[in-house]
Amino acid sequence: MKFLSRYGKLRAVQSEMMVDIYSALSNGKSILANAPTGTGKTDAAIGAALTYAMEHDLSLFFLTPKTSQHRIAVEALSGIRKANGMDIGFVDFVGKSNLCINGEVSSLGRDAFYGACDAKVKAGKCSYFNKARDMSMDVPENLFEASLEGHNSLLNASRSKGVCAYEISSFLAKKAKVVIADYAHLLNPYTKSTFMKKISGSLSNAVIIWDEAHNILGSASGYLSSSLSLNMLESAQKELQAVDSKIDLGYLKFAVERTAQKKLRAKKEAFAGIEDLPEELVKDGRNLSEQLEKAGLEYSEKTRAKRSSLIRLSRFITAWQDSDESVARIISKEGKQVRITLGCLYPEKSVSVFKEAYANVFMSATLVPLRMYAELFGIGDAECKDYKGSFPQKNRVSLIDDSVTTRYENRSVEQYRKIAARLMTLKGRVPGNVAVFFPSFALLDDVYRYMSDVVVFRQRPEMKSSALEELLCRFRKSDDSLLFGVMGGSLSEGVDYSGNVIKCIAVVGVPLEKPNLELSAKIEYYEKRFEGRGNSYAYTIPAVIRAVQAAGRAIRSETDRAVIVFMDSRYRWNIYSSLIRNSMPEMEVFDIKKIDRFWAAEKETA
Numbered sequence: 001m002k003f004l005s006r007y008g009k010l011r012a013v014q015s016e017m018m019v020d021i022y023s024a025l026s027n028g029k030s031i032l033a034n035a036p037t038g039t040g041k042t043d044a045a046i047g048a049a050l051t052y053a054m055e056h057d058l059s060l061f062f063l064t065p066k067t068s069q070h071r072i073a074v075e076a077l078s079g080i081r082k083a084n085g086m087d088i089g090f091v092d093f094v095g096k097s098n099l100c101i102n103g104e105v106s107s108l109g110r111d112a113f114y115g116a117c118d119a120k121v122k123a124g125k126c127s128y129f130n131k132a133r134d135m136s137m138d139v140p141e142n143l144f145e146a147s148l149e150g151h152n153s154l155l156n157a158s159r160s161k162g163v164c165a166y167e168i169s170s171f172l173a174k175k176a177k178v179v180i181a182d183y184a185h186l187l188n189p190y191t192k193s194t195f196m197k198k199i200s201g202s203l204s205n206a207v208i209i210w211d212e213a214h215n216i217l218g219s220a221s222g223y224l225s226s227s228l229s230l231n232m233l234e235s236a237q238k239e240l241q242a243v244d245s246k247i248d249l250g251y252l253k254f255a256v257e258r259t260a261q262k263k264l265r266a267k268k269e270a271f272a273g274i275e276d277l278p279e280e281l282v283k284d285g286r287n288l289s290e291q292l293e294k295a296g297l298e299y300s301e302k303t304r305a306k307r308s309s310l311i312r313l314s315r316f317i318t319a320w321q322d323s324d325e326s327v328a329r330i331i332s333k334e335g336k337q338v339r340i341t342l343g344c345l346y347p348e349k350s351v352s353v354f355k356e357a358y359a360n361v362f363m364s365a366t367l368v369p370l371r372m373y374a375e376l377f378g379i380g381d382a383e384c385k386d387y388k389g390s391f392p393q394k395n396r397v398s399l400i401d402d403s404v405t406t407r408y409e410n411r412s413v414e415q416y417r418k419i420a421a422r423l424m425t426l427k428g429r430v431p432g433n434v435a436v437f438f439p440s441f442a443l444l445d446d447v448y449r450y451m452s453d454v455v456v457f458r459q460r461p462e463m464k465s466s467a468l469e470e471l472l473c474r475f476r477k478s479d480d481s482l483l484f485g486v487m488g489g490s491l492s493e494g495v496d497y498s499g500n501v502i503k504c505i506a507v508v509g510v511p512l513e514k515p516n517l518e519l520s521a522k523i524e525y526y527e528k529r530f531e532g533r534g535n536s537y538a539y540t541i542p543a544v545i546r547a548v549q550a551a552g553r554a555i556r557s558e559t560d561r562a563v564i565v566f567m568d569s570r571y572r573w574n575i576y577s578s579l580i581r582n583s584m585p586e587m588e589v590f591d592i593k594k595i596d597r598f599w600a601a602e603k604e605t606a
């Protein structure tokens with residue numbers, strides 16, 4: 001079988017993956033592929049799915065959790081076009097706010113952007129939109145060519161022609177064989193209907209590739225969660241006054257305060273019910289939500305404010321009336337701040353998209369246990385494949401250090417000192433950078449306090465992406481430093497530490513979620529839905545996956561060498577160690593001599 005590819009020669013594991021994907025699609029089935037980093041799974045998935053889609057007149061979607069991850073798909077598809085001399089149309093489709101060239105609208109904050117764009121378009125007042133619409137049947141060649149280099153090139157080319165890049169992107173998507181987009185385009189039910197209408201797409205004749213698929217449920221739950229606070233209500237009222245609106249939110253504020261008094265007393269959080277907020281929110285919610293959004297838009301345009309509490313309140317009201325038993329309503333108090341949260345327990349409305357598609361290809365380096373994910377995605381009959389990479393085992397030492405723990409009941413100054421001392425030992429025995437990942441910022445700080453005088457690049461909760469990028473840049477240039485970050489954060493997932501920049505990773509503690517009402521409601525919900533597996537599916541397994549993700553940052557290619565240390569006695573428990581062994585079968589009990597021997601062997605080879 002000849003598959004489309006940008007390379008003349010494929011790795012054995014890539015060929016195996018392509019055959020499996022093609023075969024699953026031929027049977028009309030979805031497939032879950034777990035394959036280590038460096039396997040070339042993006043090329044394999046795109047090559048196999050595109051070959052099948054071309055032969056069977058299907059379209060293809062490639063979805064990623066973040067827009068920055070589109071690049072790899074753009075490169076793979078450009079490569080396939082060139083290598084095979086084929087005119088395969090594809091579009092790097094991103095959110096409207098990234099492609100707007102109308103300065104009056106693009107300078108608004110995210111809250112107001114979409115409404116402002118809609119209003120301009122409806123009133124015929126966006127000249128860029130009007131000009132783009134005239135090109136709907138025949139997009140100029142140079143815009144098409146620019147789009148093949150990614151959304152930023154299309155934005156630049158559209159700007160020079162004075163046309164809306166988003167509209168051009170939508171016209172191209174209607175005719176494209178492949179659409180590269182964000183998870184939100186298909187997992188957020190509100191975005192999905194607009195997106196599919198815009199590109200005149202149909203999922204029943206589409207194959208969807210989900211990159212980094214272990215993130216799907218977390219991202220989808222985020223789209224379906226929302227919250228309202230007393231502060232938000234107060235600032236929404238001020239915004240209403242600023243636009244001379246007669247709407248009075250006092251009754252809503254009163255209801256939140258009354259619920260807090262009734263349900264919280266000495267407690268920090270409690271479950272709330274639909275009856276705790278005024279009936280109007282359900283009966284007349286749509287109308288109220290629309291009025292608030294309109295006022296919020298007026299406020300944003302008048303003041304050029306980046307955020308609008310009115311628009312966020314309007315979204316909360318929509319979510320409040322739409323929510324069912326898969327959402328937990330929780331009232332909580334921190335200091336004087338009272339908040340009502342709609343926490344999505346299971347994104348039922350999002351995962352239904354998997355069944356709408358012809359078939360799905362889910363891929364990740366941490367999609368284990370595969371059967372669990374198939375069940376969670378609601379496609380129990382999907383093919384599940386686990387691939388072993390060509391990574392040489394001798395290039396890695398994986399150890400469990402059971403002399404320490406961050407278990408809540410064992411936390412103490414003595415434990416933190418012990419962990420810090422162990423990290424200093426590792427630092428002294430490893431010829432290069434050491435990255436340390438913690439379950440939380442609080443634990444990171446607790447250990448950091450006892451580190452001796454060494455340079456530590458330290459992630460902080462308030463750091464924005466530019467500050468993190470700058471921190472990473474300095475760390476990458478160093479060859480003898482410590483990086484302290486948190487698991488599940490941007491330094492431990494999604495970031496590429498290529499060039500063997502990390503020689504040792506220490507995973508300190510098990511990144512279990514902090515116990516709270518939402519978590520217990522989630523475990524209970526999962527328990528009902530996936531009998532007997534609520535705790536492991538909702539609580540323990542996601543924690544180990546976060547740890548494995550962090551541990552995987554060191555080895556990015558077949559030639560990288562690194563030591564991985566899981567520092568917590570709980571990693572010896574079967575439930576945790578069996579999952580880790582799936583990615584690191586060579587795992588052993590910690591012994592500093594093993595680390596010395598590993599680096600001594602490298603020296604000899606060198």
Ligand code: SF4
Pocket residue numbers: 096099100101102105106116117118120121126128129163164165166167
């Ligand atoms: S139509 Fe396009 S250019 Fe006009 S406001 Fe909307 S996104 Fe911006």
